[in-house]
Amino acid sequence: xxxxxxxxxxxxxxxxxxxxxxxxxxxxxxxxxxxxxxxxxxxxxxxxxxxxxxxxxxxxxxxxxxxxxxxxxxxxxxxxxxxxxxxxxxxxxxxxxxxxxxxxxxxxxxxxxxxxxxxxxxxxxxxxxxxxxxxxxxxxxxxxxxxxxxxxxxxxxxxxxxxxxxxxxxxxxxxxxxxxxxxxxxxxxxxxxxxxxxxxxxxxxxxxxxxxxxxxxxxxxxxxxxxxxxxxxxxxxxxxxxxxxxxxxxxxxxxxxxxxxxxxxxxxxxxxxxxxxxxxxxxxxxxxxxxxxxxxxxxxxxxxxxxxxxxxxxx
Amino acid sequence: xxxxxxxxxxxxxxxxxxxxxxxxxxxxxxxxxxxxxxxxxxxxxxxxxxxxxxxxxxxxxxxxxxxxxxxxxxxxxxxxxxxxxxxxxxxxxxxxxxxxxxxxxxxxxxxxxxxxxxxxxxxxxxxxxxxxxxxxxxxxxxxxxxxxxxxxxxxxxxxxxxxxxxxxxxxxxxxxxxxxxxxxxxxxxxxxxxxxxxxxxxxxxxxxxxxxxxxxxxxxxxxxxxxxxxxxxxxxxxxxxxxxxxxxxxxxxxxxxxxxxxxxxxxxxxxxxxxxxxxxxxxxxxxxxxxxxxxxxxxxxxxxxxxxxxxxxxxxxxxxxxxxxxxxxxxxxxxxxx
Numbered sequence: 001x002x003x004x005x006x007x008x009x010x011x012x013x014x015x016x017x018x019x020x021x022x023x024x025x026x027x028x029x030x031x032x033x034x035x036x037x038x039x040x041x042x043x044x045x046x047x048x049x050x051x052x053x054x055x056x057x058x059x060x061x062x063x064x065x066x067x068x069x070x071x072x073x074x075x076x077x078x079x080x081x082x083x084x085x086x087x088x089x090x091x092x093x094x095x096x097x098x099x100x101x102x103x104x105x106x107x108x109x110x111x112x113x114x115x116x117x118x119x120x121x122x123x124x125x126x127x128x129x130x131x132x133x134x135x136x137x138x139x140x141x142x143x144x145x146x147x148x149x150x151x152x153x154x155x156x157x158x159x160x161x162x163x164x165x166x167x168x169x170x171x172x173x174x175x176x177x178x179x180x181x182x183x184x185x186x187x188x189x190x191x192x193x194x195x196x197x198x199x200x201x202x203x204x205x206x207x208x209x210x211x212x213x214x215x216x217x218x219x220x221x222x223x224x225x226x227x228x229x230x231x232x233x234x235x236x237x238x239x240x241x242x243x244x245x246x247x248x249x250x251x252x253x254x255x256x257x258x259x260x261x262x263x264x265x266x267x268x269x270x271x272x273x274x275x276x277x278x279x280x281x282x283x284x285x286x287x288x289x290x291x292x293x294x295x296x297x298x299x300x301x302x303x304x305x306x307x308x309x310x311x312x313x314x315x
Numbered sequence: 316x317x318x319x320x321x322x323x324x325x326x327x328x329x330x331x332x333x334x335x336x337x338x339x340x341x342x343x344x345x346x347x348x349x350x351x352x353x354x355x356x357x358x359x360x361x362x363x364x365x366x367x368x369x370x371x372x373x374x375x376x377x378x379x380x381x382x383x384x385x386x387x388x389x390x391x392x393x394x395x396x397x398x399x400x401x402x403x404x405x406x407x408x409x410x411x412x413x414x415x416x417x418x419x420x421x422x423x424x425x426x427x428x429x430x431x432x433x434x435x436x437x438x439x440x441x442x443x444x445x446x447x448x449x450x451x452x453x454x455x456x457x458x459x460x461x462x463x464x465x466x467x468x469x470x471x472x473x474x475x476x477x478x479x480x481x482x483x484x485x486x487x488x489x490x491x492x493x494x495x496x497x498x499x500x501x502x503x504x505x506x507x508x509x510x511x512x513x514x515x516x517x518x519x520x521x522x523x524x525x526x527x528x529x530x531x532x533x534x535x536x537x538x539x540x541x542x543x544x545x546x547x548x549x550x551x552x553x554x555x556x557x558x559x560x561x562x563x564x565x566x567x568x569x570x571x572x573x574x575x576x577x578x579x580x581x582x583x584x585x586x587x588x589x590x591x592x593x594x595x596x597x598x599x600x601x602x603x604x605x606x607x608x609x610x611x612x613x614x615x616x617x618x619x620x621x622x623x624x625x626x627x628x629x630x631x632x633x634x635x636x637x638x639x640x641x642x643x644x645x646x647x648x649x650x651x652x653x
Contacts, residue, residue, distance in 0.1 A: 046507040047478070155595060185359040185534060187592035190578040197586045212507055215580040219589075256508040258537035259581060263512055 004034040004070075005206050006058070006174060011067035011077075013053050017274055025274050027053040029230035031067075032301075035174065040200060040207035042217035042238060044253065045227035048270065051210050052178065054227070058208065059095045059176050060084040072173065091121045094172035098179040100159035104151040110137075110158075111147040114166045121170050132169060139202075140165045141195060157188040161195070168199070174206045181216060193220060214257050218242050226250045229273055229282040236307035246307060246314040248287050264288060281311075289313060320347040321528045322371075322496060325629065327384035327394070329370055336600040340366050341552045344384070345629025348496065351526040353519055355539030355560070357575075358549035361596050364532045365414075367549075368498045370394070372411060373401040388496065407437040410489035412499040412518070416481035420473040426484050427453050427469030430491060437492045456487040460517055479510035483517070490521060497522060500532045515542050536579050540564055548572045551596050551608040558633040568633070568640035571609045607637070615639040 011031045017023040027050045035041045045051050056062040058069065060081055069077040071089060084090060094117075097103035104113055111133055118129045137144055142161040151159055160180065167175055177196070181189040197220060200207060211217050217224060217238065224241050226234040226249065234247040245251045252264040268286040276282060281294040293312055301310040327344040330337050341363045348354055356364050369375045371386055371393055386393040388409065393401070405411075413419035421429055430453035438449075447455075450469070457465035460483040473481050482502060489497060499518055503511040519542045522529045533539050539546050540560055547557040548569065556569040567573040577590040594612040597604055606624040610616040619638050627636035 046509060186536070186575060187359060187578045190580075190589040190591040193580070194586060194589060194591070213580070214508065215582065215584070219580050219584065219586050252509060256512040257582075258511075258535065258541045263516075265513070265516070266509055 003037055005037045005039075005072055006033075006035040006208075007068075007070040008033045008058065009068040009070075011054070011057060011069065012065045013050075013057055013062065014065045020274075023274050026230050026276055027273065028057060028064075029276075031227075031230075031232055033225055033232065033235075035206050035208060037173070038200075038204050038206055039223065040209060040221045042221035042224035043208060043210045043227060044212060044214060044217055044224060046212070046253075046270070048229075048273075049227045050230040050273075051227055055095075055176055055178055055208070055210055059093055060090075086120075088121075091117070091170035092173045093176065094167035094170065094174070095176040095178065096163050096167045096180045099183045100156065100163045101151065101183065103163060104159060106151050109148050109150055110142070110154065110162045113151075113162055114147075114169050117166055117170045133165075136165045136169045137161075139168065139199065155188075156184050157191060160184060160188070160192050164192075164195070164199070168203070172205070174208065176208045176210070178210045179212070180209075182211070182213070189216070196220060214242065214254065226253065229270060229276070231282055231310065232301060232308075233283065233310045234308065235301075240306065246304065246309045247283075247311050248289055248313075249283050252288075283311075318349065321350050321389065322346070322348040322530075323385075323387045323629075324371075325385050325387075327367075327370070327386060328382035329366060329375070330380055330382055331376065331378045332380060333378060333600075338599045339552060339604070340379075340599060341370070343624070343626060344554050345627050345634075346547060346554060346557070347629050348528045348530060350495070350528055351523070352545065353522055353529045353531060353543045355543035355546040356530055356532045356549060357534065357536055357539050357546055359534060359575075359596065361551070362549040363552040364549055365500055366552075368411065368500055368530065368532060371498065372405055372409060373398065374405075403437075406433050406489075406494070407492045408494050409496045409498065410492070410494040412482075412485050412489045412497065412502045414501045414504055416478065416485040417473060419485060420481060422473055424472075425469065426457075426471050426473065426476075429484075430456055430469070430488060433488055433491050452491070456491040457484070459490065459521070460484075460487045462487070478506055479514060482506065482510075482514050486514070486518060486521075490525075493525060493527075495527060497527050497529045498532070499529060501534070502531075503533075503538070511538070536575060537581065548575070552599060553608055553636060554627050554629075555609065555637065556633075556635045557627060557629065557631070558635075562633050566642065568635040568642050569609075569637045570613050570615055570639075570641060573641055615641075 009032050011028055013028040014024040014026055017025050031054060043051055057064050060076055063081050064077050067077060079087060114133045114136060115129050118124055118132055134144060137147060140161045142165060146158060181192050184192060209217060209221050221238045224238040225232050228249050234250045242254055245254045252266050255264045266286050271285055279296060279298055281298050284290045284294040299310045299312045301308045324344055324346040327341060329341040330339050344367060358364050381394055431449045434449050434452050453469055454465040457468055462468050462483055502518060503514050506514060531543055543560050545559050546563050548555050550571045556572045567576060574590060574592040578592055592612060597608055597611060605611055605621040607620040610620040625636040625638050628634045
């Protein structure tokens with residue numbers, strides 16, 4: 001295991017529920033995770049499982065309710081999100097957002113969009129900013145001739161490159177990629193995935209890669225963490241997790257990938273994330289192998305070789 | 316299949332008049348659907364999949380102009396039909412499941428009201444069960460799509476339901492009058508893989524059970540492979556290949572189909588094995604479009620491809636619109652997908 005660049009311990013985020021006094025929605029519940037220097041970690045799970053909240057906590061756009069976030073030896077959880085925007089560490093953790101059309105300011109040219117983080121987070125002169133923009137545009141394969149264009153004058157793939165370039169401009173060490181190819185066509189997606197793999201190799205970056213396309217996650221990550229209803233239910237080397245998933249939820253998730261043959265069908269509804277009982281497994285009620293024990297005793301995340309699984313029955 | 320097809324589209328062309336010029340959105344489309352058959356219409360965004368389905372339902376944008384061809388549906392030409400004839404057909408004989416259920420459903424009306432609207436419009440439809448009240452039939456429609464406690468759900472607004480649940484309501488709306496042709500336009504985009512599988516199982520299960528022809532529009536080849544009997548591949552407003560699913564994946568003949576397959580991440584692909592399709596979709600406003608619209612992106616293209624349009628035989632078992640199909644070379648290789 002490489003030295004941890006990011007170490008997350010017992011992270012919690014609870015939101016107050018409007019109209020229900022005292023009720024709390026447990027979006028992220030006791031999550032621990034580490035990402036090594038140069039390592040690429042995938043985060044998968046259904047919508048509503050807390051992926052995006054976790055990502056926003058790690059990118060320090062949101063304040064945790066509880067827990068520790070240690071990045072390159074420094075405590076980040078205590079810095080308030082609004083102050084973090086001007087912290088030097090802001091440059092080290094950057095994010096590539098989901099839809100390149102929605103996440104680019106329509107009134108900024110590509111050059112302005114890429115230059116903005118440099119203006120806000122570095123002391124570079126205007127001339128140096130221009131040079132850095134050129135450099136990073138070439139790195140992501142964006143022709144310099146396109147830099148004066150606005151978002152609506154760029155294709156989906158070009159906008160995705162702008163999104164990646166602006167995240168890379170300030171030389172981050174950790175890149176958080178939130179479904180970076182979900183809005184792209186397969187042929188463009190393939191190009192962007194190859195670019196991301198190449199950038200990681202060249203720049204020695206760490207990735208946290210969030211996606212619900214498991215085939216894409218498998219291609220781009222060393223390790224993967226599977227989330228269900230605020231909790232991590234399984235972690236391990238990507239190849240192994242997808243080949244032989246051990247948590248019943250992961251098994252269902254992997255079997256739902258198109259082109260896989262027989263599927264495990266989940267019945268029942270996802271249980272509520274509002275004040276969930278501590279002693280019940282979150283997957284109970286939907287789990288094909290749920291037993292009485294699962295309703296009495298919530299399974300902790302247990303280490304099994306290179307894997308961790310939160311299920312009483314995993315071996 | 317000796318029966319005449321339920322839907323027979325021939326030489327269909329459509330263009331949009333815009334301020335920037337004429338967009339030749341569809342050209343020479345040939346497509347056949349038989350009763351009970353599930354056909355996938357696959358292509359990248361901008362290939363004309365949705366434009367085609369809207370035109371079949373007569374709900375095209377006002378800038379659209381049909382340039383030719385016919386679309387026979389049970390003996391009636393959908394392209395020549397008047398608005399009132401089409402209105403009687405829509406929702407009753409031909410139904411559509413739209414892409415994003417949250418925007419396609421009316422946000423300020425209860426699910427039950429929306430279902431009853433459809434049922435009331437087609438109350439005189441043959442097969443309509445007049446012995447039951449509209450409300451009972453609406454509840455039954457929800458029960459058919461495996462929504463639990465349908466009586467209570469009838470009173471719900473779309474915002475009170477999850478994305479997967481909204482899509483089930485959308486399916487219930489489309490299937491309430493038991494249409495013989497269903498067009499499902501990217502019905503699972505934006506849904507989780509687990510929900511996607513459940514929704515696709517539901518649609519295809521009902522299609523099989525009711526012997527309904529289904530046109531399933533998607534950009535996801537792997538998903539189409541899982542559920543469709545046949546697949547039609549579209550590129551830039553042309554149908555370039557149509558074949559039974561198995562033979563398409565075993566031996567794609569159009570270079571575009573093959574590229575699309577090798578650019579889709581699958582179980583066995585690696586980052587290096589992904590082969591993106593070179594170039595972009597051509598601008599359909601251009602006057603100098605090559606006759607084969609894939610020619611500029613294709614490594615097999617010759618001068619003939621630019622000059623003379625290859626045609627797809629819509630009735631062929633495995634048809635391809637290409638002067639230089641891949642038959643010999645790819646059949647030896649392992650299928651790119653699965």
